[in-house]
Amino acid sequence: MAKGDPAVSSRGRRAAPRSRRTAATGEPELVQLLTPTGERIESAVGPDGTEYRVDFTDEEYRGLYRDLVLVRKLDAEATALQRQGELGLWASLLGQEAAQVGSGRALRSQDMAFPTYREHGVLYCRGIDPIMPLGLFRGVDQGGWDPNEFKFNMYTIVIGAQTLHATGYAMGVHMDGRTGTEDGEAVIAYFGDGATSQGDVNESFVWASVFNVPLVFFCQNNQYAISEPLERQTRVPLYRRAGGFGFPGVRVDGNDVLASYAVTRHALDNARLGQGPSLIEAYTYRMGAHTTSDDPTRYRIASEVEAWQAKDPIARMKAFLDKQQIADADFFASVDEQARAESVHLRERVLELPDPAPVSMFDHVYPHGSPEVDAQRAQFSRYLESFEGSAH
């Protein structure tokens, strides 16, 4: 078994006994509902005895598959655009589609999400135009969507900072009396394995716990923080950290969209019902580079990548749909065609994204302006106008 390779769960298997000494990686205790070969597992049991299962219609299964394929294709298009110089940078989600689509689809419309810079799949599930993050990486804006309208906050580059924002927001949900019922609100905070070393993430664990806020911490353990492997961040499996802070933690197969959905939905529902925070560690792998400026061959070996290739989230879903005759060749072809068309469309629109007007850099520094900034804007405008025949 390759390094970092969790054992594959079989139908209904129980969590490993607590006493077993385990390393940070290679940890077998993970919730899985769909094996890498596309076998469906009826239900799986988490470390605290919670039983996870999903009950989707054929249409819903096909919908999840479509999401996975579209998100991967749009991501690939963005990577290509970066290679062609159209984006300054791109942080690819390749390999993490199931964790993002599974958790993203588990959110209800009233739930609020606080992402990092890689959550393009969650963004897609929130109904945001996929062009939006490309503006940020192209450098024409700093993220153009309205966080309140879509219940999906701005991307956060500073590692871990957003977990505190999520915690405060969740305190607010609680103070607004919006927990404790079936239609209550829940909050989800996304972060990576590297982020778990940050003070802010640990502070947010403390706060979320002592204030019992309706918050799901969703850690995508993609095994690396740029070049640093998981062993550089922790000596215990990440999901077990939760216990020390006083809330439940569970590790899910992050390449399994069904299990990712099931554990997230369960955690969100618990949160909205007033049962407090929990931590989900989605055990997955970043198949590509950290960002387009990274060279992963310097710090990881091909066999490891191949081993994870065999656990691809889309291939296993396709095998399942195929075997169960939930979808036929026409369906798969139509999804591919839709993905192709949407990515072409995306490309066209990215190329047309207008550069911002230079003077716009002075906008929105303060809600009601500032004499200093206003004076600099006026001076800058005069300066631009001083160029004869200037197009500005």
Place this chain on the structure above:
Amino acid sequence: MATETLTLGKALNTGLRRALENDPKVVIMGEDVGKLGGVFRITDGLQKDFGDQRVIDTPLAESGIIGTAVGLAIRGFRPVCEIQFDGFVYPAYDQIVSQVAKMHYRSQGKVTIPMVIRIPYGGGIGAVEHHSESPEAYFSHTAGLKVVTCANPQDAYVMIQQAIASDDPIVFLEPKRRYWEKGPVELDAPLSGAYPLHSARVVRPGTAATVLAYGPMVRTCIEAATAAAEDGRELEVVDLRTLSPLDLTAVYESVRRTGRCVVVHEAPGNLGLGSEIAARITEECFYSLESPVLRVTGYDTPYPASRVEEEYLPDLDRVLDAVDRSFGW
């Protein structure tokens, strides 16, 4: 109109109480702000009257205080955070400069962070290390934040309410050595009254030279002006009140009138507020100046042991000495 004599600390407390009464979305949060009423008692009695959901004792984690307040602000609350002492704001520095200050800009105005960060600051109370610092320049250097400080009870009462009502994120510096000084406070003073939050004020008119000060140094400078007047020199003392943005209009007006300027602050001089002010006055008022703008500041050392802080802090003599140098040019 109800006018009472209050200490600056009590004036802040009364202002906070008003803000809690007037807007149910205002929440106070920080270490020990609840039962204890804060280590300086500025939030005294507020949790008793407004409950522990409005006045929240937080875990001991400064980044957590500011970071969760960001989330509360996104949710529609108006958090007022207390940082216990100036020297403990640094664990929260990242959240303040990278998150609080930039959210509105990054979201192109869609997210507003109406938050106040109260920090008791400055020296002069004989404290141990990390309890006497003046971090105003760090925050004034950060676009997206506003930085203000009060120097008397009336301003304390009004400005804290103005800051809470403002949609800007505001670092509100409280001159801790002046907490116990008393003055008249007009309790019905309108918040939109004669002095909006972002304006300097002439606190003692004069013609000979302008002395610019803020926070704890305002009183020192008024005393210096009183002493100078006995020698026949009428100094104009201007309380800047707001450090970012600076009310430069008021500064230029005064300097053009007097032709001389001394800037006074406790913080170290190197790249301090005084440097910026001197540069701006030089650019704008060059032909009105009779002598260079001079600075009287703390030294470029870490804040020293309290047995020598009287030497470190600008006092009446150092201010008068600078005024003399200005005239000796």
